Amino acid sequence: MERRRGEALESAILEAAWDELSERGYANLTVDSVARRAGTSKPVLYRRWADKQKLVEAAVVRRNVIQQSPPADTGSLRGDLIATLTELAERRGPFLAQLSLLLAGFFAEADTSYADLRELILAGRRSGRDEIMDRAIARGEIDPARLTPRIASLPFDLLRGEAMMTKRPVPPEVIEEIVDTIFLPLVRAR
Template identity: 45%
Template sequence: MTVRRRGAALEDSILEAAWTELMSVGYARLTMEGVAARAQTGKQVLYRRWRNRAELVITAVRHHIGSVADQIPDTGELRSDVLAVLQRMTQRQRDLGPEILHGLMAEAPDLAPEFLTVIDGVMTTLLEQAEKRGELKVTDLPVRVVTLPADLLRHEMLLTRHPIAENTLVDIVDQVFLPLVRASISSKVSD
């Protein structure tokens, strides 16, 4: 029997059903039909809101455990802020497990752009905070530099089924990101 709900109540029900289904059967076996059945609605209702299961799962994860963008750190130092974001991303990896993350990453090309740009906004905010504190001038940094820490971490996650070690995060920030930011800023100053 289909239960009549609308708006936020319907969406909450679907997202809870998607989360429960994800935890029960895993990403590989999750289907829109299974989520619809668990939510007691039709699968066409799901497809009106999400184009595919990857978008539904990402929304369900954000609904259940939050988004990295929900708590943007402001520790007083860019290095610590970036490490905090990367730590939150690795905690998410541990919470969800490699099977779900690998499944989502495999379907990333099928996602609408807004699902992939959340971290871009987070990193931009961190850099703007650093600039306001007077740490560095970040105007006109290339987008690839801005998103590099998260991109490198995603790469690590894709290549391994093991939790990412803290020293890997430190290496990404200290050996790659911050030197590249400083070099990009220096080259702009000398132009």
């Protein structure tokens, strides 16, 4: 077996941590189980991450960065939101519900939140949501004075909440209701 180093080793460890988290949840994940699964030793993990929390945090951030795709650009705010929310619902919706359960112990132990984790995932990069809103402002579809950070996140938060509450894919009619009935009336330029 070839000895892995650098990025190849780190990638194997983070993939193993993600798999352990997905199968066991945070509470039952151990540094030993991740090391075994990655085919390495605990000291190798501890040289890179101070503890289980930091290891899981790195695995979640890596997985989310890998899975990010650019937001839809249909030429309209409504089209961009519906296309982007639909893709998120189809690709990641059911997993969002599962992830909240798997990470419950992490959030309690680390005294952190989804918002904190989201900031780590973005790491100073602009989010797809920000791109969608900026394009809509440039096209004159949104009154920037009406677009607060909370309102900008509203369609995405509602999609996440729906996925977590129902543990099912979010249907197209719910996405359209989120966009047409709730979000657009709040931000449209008058």
